[in-house]
Amino acid sequence: MALRPLQMDDKPASAGRGLSAHKARDFARILMIYGLLIGGAAVFSIPFVWMIGTSLKVDREMFGETITLLPQTPHPADVSPYLDKHYFTVPRSATAERIEPWVISRINDLGLPEEQRLLQDRDIASHLFPGVYRKLMDIMPAALWKLPDDELRIEVTRRIDETLITEVFRAIYRPLMLGSIRVRSFDLQEQEMTTGRNLSDIWTIEGSVKSEIHDVMEATGPGGVLSYDFNGNAKPALQLTTTLDLPFEADRLFRIQLSILPDDSWHRLDFQFERNGALYKSMRPAFMGDNQAMVVTLQEYGPEDKSHSGKIRLWYACREVDRGPEYESRPNHVKVSIHMSESSQLQAWWAKGYRNYRGALNYIPFGRYVATSAFLVILNIVGTIFSCSLVAYAFARLQWPGRQFSFALMMATMMIPPQVTMIPYFLIIKHLGWYNTLNPLWVISFFGNAFNIFLLRQFMKGIPRDLEDAARIDGCNFLQVYWHVIMPLIKPTLACIAIFTFMGVWNDFMGPLIYLADQPLYPLSLGLYALNVQEGGNYGMMMAGSFLMTLPVVIIFFFAQKYFIQGVTLTGMKG
């Protein structure tokens, strides 16, 4: 950041002093100001940075020995299956160096789990070492580490057995595995298409990439590990295709479910299917991040996608993109293809960042909730600004019977904790027929709000009376005075009030919770709550949701703050 040139603040008072001293003092002052600004900004933006950082993380980054503010870099792999070298931190201690050769020779003696045959990487033992080392740190008493070499070697070797190696191996082994395929009709007829068949017989591979499906009987049941090698390809891509013989008519097809265990390569998958001579393509891609079993559901774009229902959108909507004789058109047949393409480092970053946001947006009808919130915000701001400024004018400027008493009463309303007036207030709302409508959430703002009235009154009392008297003498009535004299002068405070109102309404949780019953009426603050309650926690998604909720406020504040400096036109009015 460039510092501001020094031409400012040429005060007449300092004109007499030496120019260089003046400059130095100004420079010091600017330095201090920027220092404070930068320091303050660092302190105050921590929560925001943290929120964004967390929203970009995958599950496994949320635990570990050290907590990092920022997410880890994704590592797109060219060859799969592979070993994840970043999963365990590579130890850099003298002890680790000491025992490394023993551990490696022990691993080689014991042999590796069966899955290793699919790996191209032959240096497996040394990749296993960090994990084994951490395991040893966990299970070996601290005293043993101080033993002399030969004794320590015995202790270490004794503790490394096949179970331990398998455990470490499984933790970092990253295969891309294809599992069962299920189809379901609109009449809830459901069938698994993979029963009793080999995955390698089901899928055919096309593409320039060297690839193969290896049938395995894994813990996850019958599966097929898809091995591929992207090296030596300019634009590596491959396509898996299968034709399914459905137990029902193809137009009764409701959804196709593919079980996939992604490797952690962050490569991109696109899906399509053909039936009745038409081609359907998935409207969003999937990325193979986070090595956790998942189900991809393909279904035709339909009413569920259009409606603003609160249903979590877990499926991949597919749209018809083409029609023609070249596509599968036999009755009872559907052809499914998975297209896989390589992600660059940048695309991998994007995929990782996109992950939790996509999740949050699928979880709730975000657009609908934002619209409702915006609706409430607009009405509340308009209502608050007009009613509060008008009432504050009455309190600050006009003489009328009961003014002091009313003011005291208004202050008193703020001093009663809302918990005890909630019930009768709710009854009033109910009798007005406003329960389960948005009315209680905005109509009230047209009757003024004690906090804002008080703030405006304070401000108005700071305005010299002469201005107003002049307007009166010119023949303005009280409304004209209010509109033409007072309103322009209180703009900065009104901007404050607008911001407060905006934030209050945008974040209000209790109000909608109490007065709304129907989900289509929810504003964002209440709707977002669905993200917070999933069992087992989903912090990435929760933070993504919070960030999306916060973002509009930040933007609005950024653009609104310039209004604070407007309307200061009192120059020369008094004194």
Place this chain on the structure above:
Amino acid sequence: MTNSLKIAGWSAVLLSALWWLAPQKTREIDDDAIVIRYMAPEGPIRDAMEDAVREFEFLANERHRLDPSQPRYRVVAGQHASRDQVEDPTRFLLSLAGGDPPDVIFFDRFAISEWASRGAFVPLDSFMEKDQIKWSEWELGGRPNDPLALPWPGALAEEPRATGAWPLADIKPIYSGDFFPGAWDEIVYRNPLTGEAHPYGIPNNADNRVLLYNKDMLVRYGFVDENGEARPPQTWEELEEMALTMTERDAAGNLQRVGFIPNYGNTFLYMYGWMAGGEFMSDDGLTVTLNDPNILYALDYVTSLYDQLGGAREVDSFQSTFQRDALDPFIMGKVAMKIDGVWVMSSLARYGRDLNVGAAPPPLPKAELEKGRHPISWIGGWAYAIPSTAQEKDAAWELIRFLSSRRALEIMARSEHYTYLAQGRPFVPRQVANREFNEWLYQEFIAGNPALEQKFKDVMAVFNDMLEYSRCRPVTPVGQKLWNAQRWAMDDAINHERTPEGALAYYNSSVQRDLNMVLFPPEGRPITRWGWFFWLYGIILILVVIWIYRRDSGMSHRKTSGFSLGAFFTGEKNVHSVIEGSKGSYFRSQWKEGVICALPWIIGFIVFTGGPMLFSIVISFCRYDILNPAVFTGLDNYWFMFTRDDLFWKSLGNTVFMVIGIPLGMAVGLGMAILLTQKVRGVAVWRTLFYLPSIVPMVAASILWIWIFNPQSGLLNGLLELIGITGPKWLQDKNTSKWALILMGLWTAGGGMIIWIAGLKGISDSYYEAASIDGANKWQQFKYITIPMLTPYIFFNLIMGLIGTFQIFTQAFIMTAGGPVNSTLFYAYYLFNNAFRYLNMGYAAAMAWFLFVIVLILTAFQMRLSRRWVHYEDEG
């Protein structure tokens, strides 16, 4: 002209935006369908529930088709969104008070008895019996092929409606014997006076606790059996020894790893008390027995274990974590053993893939084990209940019966399973209270799930084995109070606020007193009609108007220089201006104007605010639990508040302490505002950055703050360490917890900053120009121009800070729950507890009005003083 065009244009834009944004209610209504409203939690469970509900509607439709006299149903699963109606039952209570409750509510079993004792729920035994009779008649009658003979829709295991789908189970009647004893006992409330007992809910899910341990750590410290496998402790004595052996400290003496922390996980004094053979309530339900010698033994054990680990403060700060699930120190291998509930399985399966976890029944004291007792656990969970003012009780029961069936469970479990898999997360179903269904769930989704590692299956099996031996919390009308009492007793004992014996005796008597209040309520007149209230309100309003008019218009010839609350309050010199004004036509003409301008507020007050305020005054003289008519008890609430309630004074003290934050917050806010009104580049960016903390939602921010305040790995103490200070324990220490919250408040001072900026920008540059021509330096300008000109704002912030401070609530609610040792039990939080958790609205109202008086006096004082120092331009 152009101006009004501009305004018209903007209005048109605004209106069309509003029209476009307004939500439409899209709910088709079947005329003849009975609407059942259902209050349920949010999230994936809601999606699962909706799938099940669609099946219910389908079945009812089928029955209606065959027999049109049978109703059709439409289930509206709205009205949810409070995750936990027990933690915050505001939503539910309001709907009850408003006479518009849901027909079915999903409620924490633990609270069922408390609410049922006050008549909130319908007893369900008659529904159950009717079903059982119908079912046996039908089975004996043997007409299974006639659908009209079915006792209820879907009762017969029909042909699966589609081939390939899973076969759907019968919907059978509900028998109490089908449930685990601990789950059923919890929903049967027995009136201690009449001896009448009824079930008030149908248990649904369940959760119990076992000892989880890190096998690797046990192996490391040599706690192994003959095969070299980790061997978990069986007795308290073993547990203690293992806990201490496995605890490690770093060079600075900070805890690095801990073997076992008694209250980390989910045990509380309840579980230790039961393990030691204690009982918290007498069998007849009339006496609270928190001071049972066995419970004392348990509390002594827990206290001594904490002391040996280095004291509760140190241990608590070690266990306070960044994030609840993910950074669980147990998952990270920093705690070797814990007793925790089955809900951790979900995050264990997700985050704990590297953890070598095992499970065992919770240990017992050696002496108890030698008596031949089986290890025990503690079961909790939720239940379906029907509010007593629900409109569609029979329909509600049909829905409950369906939701309690295995068919509904299957549909929901599969739906949830799918949700988890689609998100790429492992699915571990919760336990359910029905024995048979629980076994089915286990076989289907845990034992039969090849993707789940064997270690998790083993752990889950231990959880399930313990279900038969799990107890529930005491069933009593003061369940919430007793719960708090046993928590506070443990808190006090381990922090050495009181001796274990003293703590138990103290809290025992306080809960007993509440129980007596409920069982033997003081005599009083119930208020059943409220017509007079509106008359009273109307009369008061009229009297006030007359009084004001007479006083302010000078019609009364009373001397006006005497005390006047209004004048006192506004801080204006006196009422003379008004009196004088009444004489001059210029001022008299302002009367109409003033009233017109103030009209929005006046109407708003009369319609929305005045009535509720008067109501709360009336209620403060009553015993009122919201569920029953208020009973007039005179000054009882106030008397109790001032003479008997220690927590009332404690909460008041805590709240007054927070007043320190007001000047600090003002100074920081003003400092920021001055900084941000300097001529610097990119001022918009700086202002936005400084404002950020006020924007971040509280729930997200509180997670962050718990981490920042973490005494060991937290940011704050990390920074303090850099300058060589060992930071305090912040939120875990009763001496610093309030300071931590004040600090947190300072950090959001950016919220007040914008008022200061507006104020600073309101000061005309001409003053500064004049002053600098006169040779005033910056400091003098600040002192003689800025500060005086800002006094209206200082005054505003002072008053609002005072009012806000006395109502501090959210921090305590979200972050500290009032702890440690009630050091953050703030007035408004205690008031909320009384109003909505202890069902003591009358008392809460009395508290509110006492608070009102304090704040009013303080504010009026400020207003009075303000004449001396607040400078208003219009007064010259």
